[in-house]
Amino acid sequence: MNSPAAEPVATARFQTTWRDRLGIQLSRLARWEFWPSWAFYPPIVVYIFARSARATPFMAVTAANPCLKASGIVGETKQDALQPLQAKAPDYVAEFTMLPVALSHAERLEALRRFVAAGPGYPLVLKPDIGQRGRGVAVIRSEAQGADYLAAALDDVVAQRHISGAEFGVFVYRDPKTARVELLSIVNKCFPTVTGDGRHSLGELILDDSRARLIAAGLFQRFAGRLDDVPADGEVVPLVEIGAHCRGSLFLDGHALKTEPLRLAMTAIVDAVPGYHFGRIDLRCPDDEALRNGRGIKVMEMNGVTAESAHIYHPGTPLLTAWRAMIAQWKLAIEIGEANAAAGEPTISFIDLLKLWRADMKRGERWF
Helix, strand or coil, X not given: CCCCCCCCCCCCCCCCCHHHHXXXXXXXXXXXXXXXXXXXXXXXXXXXHHHHHCCCCCCHHHHCCCCCHHXXXXXXXXXXXXXXXXXXXXXXXXXEEEECCCCCHHXXXXXXXXXXXXXXXXXXXXXXXXXXXXXXXXXXXXXXXXXXXXXXXXXXXXXXXXXXXXXXXXXXXXXXXXXXXXXXXXXXXXXXXXXXXXXCCHHHHHHHCCXXXXXXXXXXXXXXXXXXXXXXXXXXXXXXXXXXXXXXXXXXXXXXXXXXXXXXXXXXXXXXXXXXXXXXXXXXXXXXXXXXXXXXXXXXXXXXXXXXXXXHHCCCCCHHHHHHHHHHHHHHHHHHHHHXXXXXXXXXXXXXHHHHHHHHHHHHHCCC
């Protein structure tokens, strides 16, 4: 998939003007939340190396999550955390199964059929076992779509039940001094829509919407065959269905949702996964009130050290505030890694970490 940062494309009929394209680029440039990683992360990377230089050992951060490869910095698998959660606390997880690449296409498709038959059916979610930032994640609504996805997928795939409701990212950590699970950050992931008026095409509605136009490139690609369609008056068109900021989701600060019942529910989840101490847990539940009460939680992923305290992407968050939050996050990750390393948990070398990163870059080229 092309990044939403790419230049908008046009269908055979729907066209964007140079003013549209220039306006979108200038608007994105003015809002740091749409900056590419290479523009946002340099101060954070400098801090990571400076703090790691004072850590014991140097790569202590790679011991922050012993249950994940390199603590989830890069190259970890989704099943490493989801398998024990599904085994020990199945009520808290969106049920999943693995579709290994070692199987033939026919065998993977048959395994997918069995998984669908054992549950409520479609839709379901397919995604790479090793991936990040929404890479390769797709909502599948038919066997034909599933077959096409598996034919193109050259790595192990996770098939997971599609959970309705609101989506959140709850960043948790186990305090290295007290061993108590705490809540660091909460983000409410919202999916942009446009509403038809019976006159304007979908492409025009996207360009006329103050938020949707900023992610127009990705939307134009996704809806390439529908941009000239005219939605009926009052028809709501969902534009995004994957809870990833780089895929167009709107992230809102959910600090007000922090409660003791939620902390206790997240403690039960973390306790079910030995060696998980730090990261963002992406989940769905019925609504805000359910999250406050720790009810109806279904975990989709348990991310590691490089997951972000994603509340920083709340529109209007000052750049310095975002940098401070990320630096505080990494400071905590390194402290947890130091405590785990002192307790005997292994670390990996910087050279090995670079090898994992290079392997992941190549892996990313295989995904659509």
